Amino acid sequence: MTYHDHHIHPLGYAALVGGLDLMDARDLDDVLARVAAHAEKVTGPVIAQRLNDEGLREGRLPTATDLDPVTGDRPVLAHRYCGHIAVANTAALKLAGVDATTPDPPGGSFDRLPDGTPTGILRETAVGAVTSALAPLVPPPGDTEILDAFKQLTSMGIGSVTGIVSVGEPLWCGVADELGALMRLAPDLPIGMDVLVITQDPAALAAARETLERAGGPVGFRGLKIFADGSLGGHTAALHQPYADRRDTRGVLRLDAARDLSLAEAALEIGGTVAIHAIGDRAVDEVLDLFTELIHRGAPSHRLRMEHASLLTDQAVERMAELGIVASVQPAFLPSEATWLEKRLGPERMGTAYRFRSLLEAGVRVIGGSDAPVELPDPETGIAAAVHRHGINPGEAVTRSQAEALFLPPS
Structure with a gap:
C-alpha cells in the first residue's frame, strides 16, 4: 500500500534528519551535553528540535540560565517537540533584542522572572522574535x-x-x-x-x-x-x-x-x-x-x-x-x-x-x-x-x- x-x-x-533531535534525552544534563556536542559539529547558532520536557527527569524545560554555561556566547534555540514552544539562551535573546522591556507579541509570550527578565522560554508567536534574528545565521x-x-x-x-x-x-x-x-x-x-x-x-x-x-x-x-x-x-x-x-x-x-x-x-x-x-x-x-x-x-x-x-x-x-x-x-x-x-x-x-x-x-x-x-x-x-x-x-x-x-x- x-x-x-x-x-x-x-x-x-529535512532539518531534523541532519540535525539535533532531543526527544529521548533523559534529563537536563543529557540535553546540555548533546547541545554542547552538536555545537562542535556546526557553525553559527545551535538549533535543536523535539525537546520533550515531559520525558526529562526534572519534568521541566531548560532555561537560558541552564543553557548559558555550556554555550557561552553561541546563540542556541531548542524547539519543544510540539513546535509551539522554544528555549533560547542569553546570547540568542540578546541577538534578537529581547529583554525585560520587550512586550509580549500578539498571540505569544515570553516567560519571565518576577523582575520581568525573560527566562528564555518562548511561547507561540514569541518564538518568531528569536527565530527571525537567528535564521539568517543558520546554514540551511x-x-x-x-x-x-x-x-x-x-x-x-x-x-x-x-x-x-x-x-x-x-x-x-x-x-x-x-x-x-x-x-x-x-x-x-x-x-x-x-x-x-x-x-x-x-x-x-x-x-x-x-x-x-x-x-x-x-x-x-x-x-x-x-x-x-x-x-x-x-x-x-x-x-x-x-x-x-x-x-x-x-x-x-x-x-x-x-x-x-x-x-x-x-x-x-x-x-x-x-x-x-x-x-x-x-x-x-x-x-x-x-x-x-x-x-x-x-x-x-x-x-x-x-x-x-x-x-x-x-x-x-x-x-x-x-x-x-x-x-x-x-x-x-x-x-x-x-x-x-x-x-x-x-x-x-x-x-x-x-x-x-x-x-x-x-x-x-x-x-x-x-x-x-x-x-x-x-x-x-x-x-x-x-x-x-x-x-x-x-x-x-x-x-x-x-x-x-x-x-x-x-x-
Whole structure:
C-alpha cells in the first residue's frame, strides 16, 4: 500500500534528519551535553528540535540560565517537540533584542522572572522574535540533504504528502526559504507534494500559488494554513476551562475572526483549501464558527479542514458532521502524550480526546498525517496508535482498515 501523509512540514523534517533531535534525552544534563556536542559539529547558532520536557527527569524545560554555561556566547534555540514552544539562551535573546522591556507579541509570550527578565522560554508567536534574528545565521539543509530526507519517506511506503510551508517567517529555525527550496528541487522530488501555505497576507498567498504552479515536477498548490491555537504539551492550546496542572491559564487563542475570515475567503477564491490548526476545545468551537460563516457565504465544505481536532465535545462532533468539513488528525500524538495528557486535562476531559471513532461514525471525512518533525513520519506508527490508543480514550479505537484509510492519497 502507498500512503499519503496529509500533514507534514517537509523542510522541518529535512532539518531534523541532519540535525539535533532531543526527544529521548533523559534529563537536563543529557540535553546540555548533546547541545554542547552538536555545537562542535556546526557553525553559527545551535538549533535543536523535539525537546520533550515531559520525558526529562526534572519534568521541566531548560532555561537560558541552564543553557548559558555550556554555550557561552553561541546563540542556541531548542524547539519543544510540539513546535509551539522554544528555549533560547542569553546570547540568542540578546541577538534578537529581547529583554525585560520587550512586550509580549500578539498571540505569544515570553516567560519571565518576577523582575520581568525573560527566562528564555518562548511561547507561540514569541518564538518568531528569536527565530527571525537567528535564521539568517543558520546554514540551511543542503539540496542533497533535503532530497535524501524525502527519499527516506518512500522507504516508509509514503508516495505523496501534503506539505506545510511558510512563505514568511519559517516555523523551524534554519530551514531558510522553504518555498524557494521546493521550487528548486521540484523536478527531482521522489514524492508528490501538494502544499498548504502559511501566511497572513492574501497577496503572498496568491503569489505562492502562482509560484507553485510554475514549479514543475510533482508539486502543486493545496491552499492556506492558519493557526487557531497552540499545543496541549505547551499549555497553549485554547481551552474553555483552565488546564488541570496550570490553573492560571486556558491557553492562547491565536484566531482573529475578522482577519482570518478574510484570509480564508481569499484562499477559496483562488481555488485553495482552508486548513486551520485547532487543538483545544475552545479553538475547535471558534473554528467551527468561522467555517459556519464561510459555508453561509458559499464556501464548499469539502475544502475546509480542521487540523488536529484534538479535543471534541459531542456537540463539536455533531457540528463537524452537519457542516461536512474534513478532520485532519495525527494518531501518532497518542503514544507521545500517553504519560501526561490526563495531567493537562484532568480525568473529566479525557473523553473528549482524539475521537477518531466518533468522527467516522458521525460521517465526518477523516484523514491522517504525522505532523513531522513533531512526530516521526512512519505511517505505521500512526496506524498502530489509532488502533491501540496507548491508554488514551480507548473507546475511540478504530479498526486496522479504518486506520490505514486515514493515510490513503487524496481522491
